[in-house]
Amino acid sequence: MRTFLCLLFFPLWLSAIGISQVPPADQLKLMPLPSDFQVGNGRLAVNGSFSVALTGYREDRLSRAVERFLNTASRQTGLPIKKQSAHGDKAVLTIHTEHASKPLQEPGEDESYTLEITSAGAKLSAANPLGVMHGLQTFLQLIEATPEGFAVPAVTIRDRPRFVWRGLMIDVGRHFIPLDVLRRNLDGMEAVKLNVFHWHLSDNQGFRVESKKYPKLQEMGSDGLFYTQAEVRDLIEYARDRGIRVVPEFDMPGHSTSWFVGYPDLASAPGPYQIERKWGVFDPAMDPTRDNVYKFLDDFIGEMARLFADPYFHIGGDEVNGKQWDANPKIQEFKKAHNLQSNEALQTYFTQHVQKIVSKHHKMMVGWDEILSPGMPKDIVIQSWRGQESLGAATKQGYRGILSNGYYIDLNWAAARHYAVDPLADGAANLSPEEKGRILGGEATMWSEYVGPEIIDSRIWPRTAVIAERLWSAQNVTDVESMYSRMNQLSWRLDFLGLTHNVNRVPMLQRIAGKPGIDSLRVLADVVEPVKDYTREELAATAPTQEDPLNRLVDAVSPESEVAREFSQRVDGLIAGQCQDQAAMAEIRTALLSWRNNDDFLQPASSDSSLLREAAATSKNLARIAAVGLQAVDSIEHKETAPDSWVKAESALVQEAQKPNSAQLLLPVAPAVQKLVEASAATGACKGK
Numbered sequence: 001m002r003t004f005l006c007l008l009f010f011p012l013w014l015s016a017i018g019i020s021q022v023p024p025a026d027q028l029k030l031m032p033l034p035s036d037f038q039v040g041n042g043r044l045a046v047n048g049s050f051s052v053a054l055t056g057y058r059e060d061r062l063s064r065a066v067e068r069f070l071n072t073a074s075r076q077t078g079l080p081i082k083k084q085s086a087h088g089d090k091a092v093l094t095i096h097t098e099h100a101s102k103p104l105q106e107p108g109e110d111e112s113y114t115l116e117i118t119s120a121g122a123k124l125s126a127a128n129p130l131g132v133m134h135g136l137q138t139f140l141q142l143i144e145a146t147p148e149g150f151a152v153p154a155v156t157i158r159d160r161p162r163f164v165w166r167g168l169m170i171d172v173g174r175h176f177i178p179l180d181v182l183r184r185n186l187d188g189m190e191a192v193k194l195n196v197f198h199w200h201l202s203d204n205q206g207f208r209v210e211s212k213k214y215p216k217l218q219e220m221g222s223d224g225l226f227y228t229q230a231e232v233r234d235l236i237e238y239a240r241d242r243g244i245r246v247v248p249e250f251d252m253p254g255h256s257t258s259w260f261v262g263y264p265d266l267a268s269a270p271g272p273y274q275i276e277r278k279w280g281v282f283d284p285a286m287d288p289t290r291d292n293v294y295k296f297l298d299d300f301i302g303e304m305a306r307l308f309a310d311p312y313f314h315i316g317g318d319e320v321n322g323k324q325w326d327a328n329p330k331i332q333e334f335k336k337a338h339n340l341q342s343n344e345a346l347q348t349y350f351t352q353h354v355q356k357i358v359s360k361h362h363k364m365m366v367g368w369d370e371i372l373s374p375g376m377p378k379d380i381v382i383q384s385w386r387g388q389e390s391l392g393a394a395t396k397q398g399y400r401g402i403l404s405n406g407y408y409i410d411l412n413w414a415a416a417r418h419y420a421v422d423p424l425a426d427g428a429a430n431l432s433p434e435e436k437g438r439i440l441g442g443e444a445t446m447w448s449e450y451v452g453p454e455i456i457d458s459r460i461w462p463r464t465a466v467i468a469e470r471l472w473s474a475q476n477v478t479d480v481e482s483m484y485s486r487m488n489q490l491s492w493r494l495d496f497l498g499l500t501h502n503v504n505r506v507p508m509l510q511r512i513a514g515k516p517g518i519d520s521l522r523v524l525a526d527v528v529e530p531v532k533d534y535t536r537e538e539l540a541a542t543a544p545t546q547e548d549p550l551n552r553l554v555d556a557v558s559p560e561s562e563v564a565r566e567f568s569q570r571v572d573g574l575i576a577g578q579c580q581d582q583a584a585m586a587e588i589r590t591a592l593l594s595w596r597n598n599d600d601f602l603q604p605a606s607s608d609s610s611l612l613r614e615a616a617a618t619s620k621n622l623a624r625i626a627a628v629g630l631q632a633v634d635s636i637e638h639k640e641t642a643p644d645s646w647v648k649a650e651s652a653l654v655q656e657a658q659k660p661n662s663a664q665l666l667l668p669v670a671p672a673v674q675k676l677v678e679a680s681a682a683t684g685a686c687k688g689k
């Protein structure tokens with residue numbers, strides 16, 4: 001073991017300072033929470049004399065990681081970075097790396113690290129650069145404001161991930177997502193120790209990579225919105241620098257209309273084809289019966305296999321409706337001749353051929369649940385959008401799997417709902433240890449029907465951080481209050497990385513209002529949420545398309561309202577305490593008053609802007625339920641029992657206000673208001689108060 005080979009001494013700041021308040025262990029604001037840590041005494045100051053030295057194994061990637069670390073620390077603290085050199089034994093933070101990681105990052109490589117911080121200095125040690133990169137992110141999250149200036153707490157952390165495959169999928173087919181947006185999201189992934197970027201590169205609505213062999217793919221299938229091969233290579237390097245693998249997905253045989261615009265011969269019906277503009281499952285599918293399709297795929301996959309270095313290659317395989325196959329007499333004859341009794345069997349025939357092609361080009365195939373069929377080689381990986389049951393079935397047959405069901409971040413669920421999903425629970429709970437070992441991890445999936453560059457960060461962050469924690473931290477790390485507290489802390493720290501989930505909100509609201517003074521809109525925006533699941537399609541007067549602007553209030557608001565979450569908690573606390581807590585009651589009253597009065601300010605402005613007009617009905621509903629809540633609080637406070645007839649009428653009003661409307665907004669405070677109404681009734685929880 002070499003002691004200090006390197007001498008990358010980074011200028012920075014930091015020096016030991018005296019002991020003040022030591023944070024209790026459960027207040028370390030880390031996400032994901034490390035597998036093991038002990039909080040020590042005192043703090044290490046982050047100030048003008050900080051320095052970093054690399055010892056042991058060295059490579060340029062490590063130097064860049066340290067440089068990035070210093071830049072981020074500087075942005076987080078506002079402290080300038082002064083270049084200065086120091087000897088390894090004098091540096092405030094010494095980083096020791098044992099050896100190189102694999103030239104091509106693989107799932108299962110050692111990602112562990114140890115971080116020891118005392119008031120005198122810090123030492124980060126790892127087997128290879130992957131662990132170092134994770135440890136540096138932990139250090140950044142530990143930097144906090146203290147009465148004496150910025151500092152990190154004294155702590156010893158020994159950390160390693162629970163799962164080896166911790167991913168984020170971004171769909172760039174439905175809406176093209178530019179490279180700068182992808183890069184900043186890779187920065188976010190690095191911050192929460194995710195290690196797979198799954199790049200969903202083609203779908204009915206767009207084919208997004210340059211093919212030199214088949215250029216009509218991008219020329220005719222992308223509206224000019226695609227990544228060149230040089231850009232792809234750069235992004236892969238960018239990800240590798242952050243310990244992140246890049247797995248490409250080319251969805252086939254369905255979800256492939258955009259391929260057929262330039263190459264209609266691949267399809268199961270003659271065409272011509274146009275890029276699909278709507279959302280959903282569509283009929284066009286590749287023709288599994290023709291040799292020219294496999295010849296094309298052999299050439300194409302060969303080209304992409306050379307471009308994308310990762311050993312895994314995703315072929316999609318989901319949601320083939322079979323309609324083109326049913327309507328094609330030649331395909332029907334083929335099925336009979338080959339004794340293929342169903343379209344599922346025909347898809348298996350296709351998938352088996354594609355698997356051989358993928359394997360010929362030295363890759364392991366990944367696909368959604370539908371690719372699982374008898375006889376597939378055991379090196380394929382099943383990505384489950386159907387759930388742990390399906391994942392469990394795959395692992396029982398000897399296949400490896402990753403979970404995405406429950407991690408669909410496009411559905412606008414609360415963070416707590418994603419957090420409760422564990423790859424090894426439910427349908428996977430009864431698997432043998434060996435079968436469980438085949439569950440490699442999971443991936444959050446950012447399908448892009450309703451996101452563009454301006455809002456995608458707000459759909460990914462901060463909620464993806466809690467999925468990252470589920471995949472990194474111990475299975476028993478499940479405290480929801482702690483999770484929200486640490487997620488909210490992380491959320492604003494991500495601003496310093498350039499993520500825009502917080503900072504784009506105000507300009508979007510200003511655009512909706514058509515002016516800078518947006519107080520009343522902000523009050524409304526803070527307390528509403530977009531509809532969940534796939535309701536947005538269901539509520540639309542006309543089918544949504546790729547060309548629709550994403551500039552409405554539903555696009556600007558966060559998937560989960562923190563204001564509503566806190567209000568609901570306060571109401572629950574009030575009722576649990578038999579409505580005795582006067583301070584809680586006063587806070588609830590203040591919130592309700594502000595929501596009731598807000599509409600008086602918002603309505604007059606709503607005629608000035610069509611985007612704001614759409615939100616007027618939601619604002620009115622908020623005012624109505626807030627007024628109901630205030631009446632309920634009055635009777636609770638005056639120890640009056642609300643009459644049944646009032647409870648019935650007002651409950652109906654609250655129910656009505658909860659229904660999603662054409663603005664596609666929800667009022668998540670409505671259930672808490674309903675609880676207040678019930679608490680004020682004779683049969684309510686606060687009876688006998």
Ligand code: ACM
Nearest residue numbers: 318319368369385
């Ligand atoms: C999927 O959601 N169709 C993978």
